[in-house]
Amino acid sequence: MLKLTINDKEIEVPRGTMLLDACQQAGADIPTFCYDPDLKLAGSCRMCVVEVQGRRNLQASCVTPCENNMIVDTESANVVEARKIILELLLARHKLNCMVCEKVGACKLQEYCYRYDVKESRFAGEAAHFTREDPNPFIERDYDKCIMCTRCVRACEGITGAQAINVKDRGHHAKISTIFDGKLADSSCVFCGQCIMVCPVGALTSKVSMGKGRPFEYEKVLTTCTYCGTGCMLELNVKDDTVVGVTSNRDAQLSPVNKGALCVKGRFGWDFIHYKDRLTTPLIRENGQLREASWDEALDYAANRLNAVKAQHGPDSIALFSSARVTNEENYLAQKMARVAIGTNNVDHCARL
Amino acid sequence: MTNTIEELEKDATVIFLIGTNTTENHPVIGYKIKKNVRENGAKLIVADPRRIELAEMADVFLQFRPGTDVALLNGIMNVIINEGLQDKDFIEKRTEAYEDMKQVVEKYTPEIVSAITAVPAEDIVKAARMYAAAEAGSLCYAMGITQHTTGTDNVKSCCNLALLTGNLGRPGTGVNPLRGQNNVQGACDMGALPVTYPAYQAVAVEANREKFEKAWGVKLPTAKGLMLTEAINAAYHGDVKALYCLGENPMISDPDSHHVEAALKKLDILIVQDIFLTETAQMADVVFPGVSWAEKEGTFTNTERRVQRVRKAVNSRGDARQDWQILSDMTTRLGYPNSYASPEEIFAEIRSLTPSYAGITYDRIEQTGLHWPCPTEEHPGTPILHTEKFSRGLGLFHAVEFKEAFELPDEEYPLILSTGRQLYHYHTRSMTRRAIALDTHRPENQVQVNQKTAAKLGILNGEKVRLTTRRGSIELKAQVTDILNEKLVFTFFHYGEAAANVLTQGEALDPIAGIPEYKVCAVRMEKII
Numbered sequence: 001m002l003k004l005t006i007n008d009k010e011i012e013v014p015r016g017t018m019l020l021d022a023c024q025q026a027g028a029d030i031p032t033f034c035y036d037p038d039l040k041l042a043g044s045c046r047m048c049v050v051e052v053q054g055r056r057n058l059q060a061s062c063v064t065p066c067e068n069n070m071i072v073d074t075e076s077a078n079v080v081e082a083r084k085i086i087l088e089l090l091l092a093r094h095k096l097n098c099m100v101c102e103k104v105g106a107c108k109l110q111e112y113c114y115r116y117d118v119k120e121s122r123f124a125g126e127a128a129h130f131t132r133e134d135p136n137p138f139i140e141r142d143y144d145k146c147i148m149c150t151r152c153v154r155a156c157e158g159i160t161g162a163q164a165i166n167v168k169d170r171g172h173h174a175k176i177s178t179i180f181d182g183k184l185a186d187s188s189c190v191f192c193g194q195c196i197m198v199c200p201v202g203a204l205t206s207k208v209s210m211g212k213g214r215p216f217e218y219e220k221v222l223t224t225c226t227y228c229g230t231g232c233m234l235e236l237n238v239k240d241d242t243v244v245g246v247t248s249n250r251d252a253q254l255s256p257v258n259k260g261a262l263c264v265k266g267r268f269g270w271d272f273i274h275y276k277d278r279l280t281t282p283l284i285r286e287n288g289q290l291r292e293a294s295w296d297e298a299l300d301y302a303a304n305r306l307n308a309v310k311a312q313h314g315p316d317s318i319a320l321f322s323s324a325r326v327t328n329e330e331n332y333l334a335q336k337m338a339r340v341a342i343g344t345n346n347v348d349h350c351a352r353l
Numbered sequence: 354m355t356n357t358i359e360e361l362e363k364d365a366t367v368i369f370l371i372g373t374n375t376t377e378n379h380p381v382i383g384y385k386i387k388k389n390v391r392e393n394g395a396k397l398i399v400a401d402p403r404r405i406e407l408a409e410m411a412d413v414f415l416q417f418r419p420g421t422d423v424a425l426l427n428g429i430m431n432v433i434i435n436e437g438l439q440d441k442d443f444i445e446k447r448t449e450a451y452e453d454m455k456q457v458v459e460k461y462t463p464e465i466v467s468a469i470t471a472v473p474a475e476d477i478v479k480a481a482r483m484y485a486a487a488e489a490g491s492l493c494y495a496m497g498i499t500q501h502t503t504g505t506d507n508v509k510s511c512c513n514l515a516l517l518t519g520n521l522g523r524p525g526t527g528v529n530p531l532r533g534q535n536n537v538q539g540a541c542d543m544g545a546l547p548v549t550y551p552a553y554q555a556v557a558v559e560a561n562r563e564k565f566e567k568a569w570g571v572k573l574p575t576a577k578g579l580m581l582t583e584a585i586n587a588a589y590h591g592d593v594k595a596l597y598c599l600g601e602n603p604m605i606s607d608p609d610s611h612h613v614e615a616a617l618k619k620l621d622i623l624i625v626q627d628i629f630l631t632e633t634a635q636m637a638d639v640v641f642p643g644v645s646w647a648e649k650e651g652t653f654t655n656t657e658r659r660v661q662r663v664r665k666a667v668n669s670r671g672d673a674r675q676d677w678q679i680l681s682d683m684t685t686r687l688g689y690p691n692s693y694a695s696p697e698e699i700f701a702e703i704r705s706l707t708p709s710y711a712g713i714t715y716d717r718i719e720q721t722g723l724h725w726p727c728p729t730e731e732h733p734g735t736p737i738l739h740t741e742k743f744s745r746g747l748g749l750f751h752a753v754e755f756k757e758a759f760e761l762p763d764e765e766y767p768l769i770l771s772t773g774r775q776l777y778h779y780h781t782r783s784m785t786r787r788a789i790a791l792d793t794h795r796p797e798n799q800v801q802v803n804q805k806t807a808a809k810l811g812i813l814n815g816e817k818v819r820l821t822t823r824r825g826s827i828e829l830k831a832q833v834t835d836i837l838n839e840k841l842v843f844t845f846f847h848y849g850e851a852a853a854n855v856l857t858q859g860e861a862l863d864p865i866a867g868i869p870e871y872k873v874c875a876v877r878m879e880k881i882i
Contacts, residue, residue: 136794137789137790137791137793137794138790138794158388159384159388160384160387161383161384161387161388161391185794190376190380190776191794192380192384207790208789208790221664221665221666222662222664223646223647223662223663223664223666224535224646224653224655224661224662224663225535226535226645226646226647226784227535227779228378228379228380228532228533228534228535228779229379229531229532229533229534229535229536229537229538229655229656230358230379230380230381230382230531230655230656231535231653231654231655231656231657231659231661231722232381233661236647236666236667238666238667241667241668242667243647243666243667253720253721254720254721256359256659256721256722257358257359257381257655257657257659258381261381261384262381263380263381263776264380264776264777264791265776265777265779265785265788265791268788268790268791269779269784269785269788269790269791270647270788271787271788271789271790272645272784272785272787272788273645273647273648273667274670275629275787277629277630277787278628278629278642278645278670278671278673279627279628279629279630279634279640279642279643279673280642280670280671280672280673281642281671281672281673282639282640282641282642282672283637283639283640284638284639284640285637285638285639290630290635290637290640295672295674295682298639298640298641299641299679299682299683299686300686301639302597302622302624302638302639302641302683302686303683303686303687305595305621305622305638305639306595306597306622306624306687307687307688308621309594309595309621309622310595312594313594315574316574316576316578316579317592317593317594317595318593318594318595318596318597319579319584319587319588319593319595319596319597320596320597320598320599321581321584321596321597321598321599321601321603322540322545322599322600322601323536323540323545323599323600323601324533324534324535324536324537324539324540325534325535325536325600325601325646326536326540326599326600326643326651326676327536327539327649327651327652327653327663327676327677327696328536328539328540328542328543328651328652328653328654328660328700328703329651329652329677329696329699329700329703330599330651330676330677330680331536331539331540331543331544331545332543332544332551332699332702332703333677333680333681333684333699334545334599334680335543335544335545335546335550335551336569336684337680337683337684337687337689338578339550339565339569339573339574340569340571340573340684340689341683341684341687341688341689342687343573343574344574344576344578345547345548345556345574345576345577345578346547346578346579346584346593347544347545347546347547347578348545348546348547348578348579348580348581348584349537349540349541349545349546349581349601350534350537350581350601350606350780351532351534351537351540351541351546352499352500352580352581352582352866352867352868352869353581353606353607353780353869353871
């Protein structure tokens with residue numbers, strides 16, 4: 001074990017622990033942009049710098065291994081000044097349209113500028129502009145808001161394995177790009193939206209959710225995805241009794257199968273829920289046409305017709321298709337209905353299809 | 354799955370995929386396989402008639418002729434046995450009928466199998482050695498294995514291979530069917546099957562019937578029920594007169610759509626319970642509006658047998674009613690009064706009759722779902738099956754001979770048609786056609802065709818073609834590609850507008866599972882001028 005003193009607090013950590021981890025264990029709130037516990041380390045944004053006694057430079061804590069007897073200050077005057085300058089440098093090219101930004105309230109840049117009282121940038125001047133329409137229907141890419149933390153690049157490679165994007169060019173002109181700087185649809189992108197999940201600012205957002213609600217306006221309801229059999233957990237974003245988006249939860253306890261990773265259907269395929277032609281009333285066919293009916297009328301009609309068939313042709317002339325789409329509870333009731341109320345084992349579902 | 358999804362990322366050292374296009378149909382499982390291969394150096398064997406995405410990173414890619422799965426797997430086992438790579442200890446202690454299997458497999462030399470499957474003999478040898486040498490070999494399959502007239506044989510062959518190499522009962526091993534739909538595992542577990550009550554308690558066993566008769570307080574039917582495909586055929590022949598269809602869309606999902614339509618039209622009454630007026634609901638006599646998954650409480654069971662919560666996020670609109678309430682109301686009206694207060698109360702009844710679910714409660718799965726079997730409330734669940742013994746005791750080898758598919762290409766219909774799914778749509782597209790981004794991205798059906806075949810027929814990429822089988826024909830765009838060979842075309846079954854199942858045959862099914870042969874039928878393709 002290694003012994004460290006962090007903000008006057010003594011702490012022991014196993015060898016190999018990074019300083020950021022140790023600081024967090026010691027209760028320090030270290031701001032980070034490029035660091036993500038699920039991704040390869042980048043050590044590029046320098047926001048997590050701390051002051052280590054005896055070291056000439058401030059240390060990026062996410063990539064600095066702990067050493068015995070380190071004495072660390074996480075909010076010294078030097079550290080605060082460095083973080084302010086980093087924020088000012090980022091603001092020099094970050095488009096400030098927070099009033100219409102999807103990420104407002106959940107944006108790390110906004111949070112840290114507030115925390116360190118950074119109101120404007122002294123480095124205003126020639127900033128590169130990147131915004132170009134990407135016509136895909138899923139992911140809004142606004143690289144004028146990008147802070148080049150590269151979390152999207154590392155998530156694309158490390159979580160999804162798509163390797164669709166990377167950093168193009170250097171310095172002021174650096175930007176995130178697909179191969180040949182083309183459209184996402186022409187790259188190896190599979191539109192899983194893991195890039196949106198890890199983006200700390202509003203550079204990457206969901207086009208399907210656009211304008212429907214910002215993070216502080218909706219509640220998240222954790223549930224199991226309705227598409228394939230993998231059983232990913234996802235969060236339905238609910239505002240005014242309406243689903244306005246999907247986010248994911250990366251806690252392995254709450255999201256044991258996927259740990260936040262989703263596919264394109266899970267993340268972007270939710271808007272059928274409120275689609276305009278959802279059935280909202282029972283229907284009965286009359287003179288060849290389906291007409292609206294009350295529940296009592298529809299249920300009685302269906303039950304009487306089934307009972308008539310049963311009386312005339314026996315219970316095995318009736319079949320029931322249950323569904324791989326509905327819950328266990330509903331499947332149980334469906335097969336029970338077939339067996340106890342109709343009196344047949346003619347019950348199956350689409351497992352074979 | 355005998356094992357869990359996480360093991361494919363962490364524990365498996367060799368992953369053998371056959372008949373699963375994992376990155377399209379189980380994308381998140383696909384990510385995990387890629388990660389294991391890229392970061393841990395796991396070996397990957399992919400057997401598929403198409404050069405699917407994962408084939409690109411495979412150590413061995415076996416591009417075999419559709420429908421020759423048994424031959425291919427027998428060939429692999431032939432090499433393993435001949436080279437003495439089988440797990441003799443496992444075979445001796447945990448299995449039986451090895452000699453019967455061995456006798457059949459002896460005939461399937463790599464050369465003979467190569468002639469049947471069109472896979473080079475040396476690749477068969479390479480795959481055999483790689484899988485047999487695995488510290489932990491996981492075999493995953495999906496409907497590429499099952500949707501054949503020999504589907505059951507194909508599954509048995511997969512089991513044979515895992516038994517032969519002792520790849521069962523340990524982390525990273527297993528025979529792992531990747532199930533396609535959110536709760537297909539749960540629907541089976543719950544006894545929504547013609548031959549079993551919940552937890553696969555066979556209807557034919559008198560003691561089981563007595564147990565459920567006692568619990569439910571009625572005399573239960575003894576006759577074997579009809580499978581879905583049989584029920585449609587019975588309706589066509591006038592033996593089934595009424596059909597209650599809950600959240601299913603057989604007009605698009607079942608084989609030979611014209612036949613399905615004719616069958617549904619002959620019914621005295623068709624009742625459909627759904628959230629949209631699907632192609633099937635449009636033919637119904639009564640339609641009950643149910644609710645979507647975002648509007649209900651309950652549980653789904655995923656492909657690794659993990660029972661997880663479904664939570665209500667929003668209220669349903671209009672007069673739509675909870676599906677469990679509709680079923681409960683109908684059951685009462687059909688003469689069996691019942692009422693439940695909530696899905697949780699139904700789950701309590703399920704637990705009391707379903708030994709593998711007995712220990713699972715809503716409280717226990719509030720955070721993290723549990724794997725069945727979970728017999729008691731103290732039981733931690735069972736992520737890995739068959740660690741000590743199999744359900745029947747010893748693992749049974751099956752001697753399986755290769756049989757050709759039912760409908761092979763001929764002069765009139767010279768190509769093989771396979772159907773399946775794609776990443777951007779789901780099943781009969783009743784949901785994803787209304788998910789605007791998904792449908793904008795993939796608005797219409799396509800048929801994948803090899804460039805040489807396309808050239809021969811004068812077809813350019815994106816041009817309209819007509820596919821015709823003995824059942825019917827559809828028109829759709831050609832996607833010219835080199836991921837499949839000249840004899841094969843592949844299309845997607847999601848699209849009602851160019852419905853693949855107009856083409857498929859429902860006449861010959863797997864004799865045990867009743868599954869249709871969606872991966873092989875004979876088809877003709879022509880350019881539309």
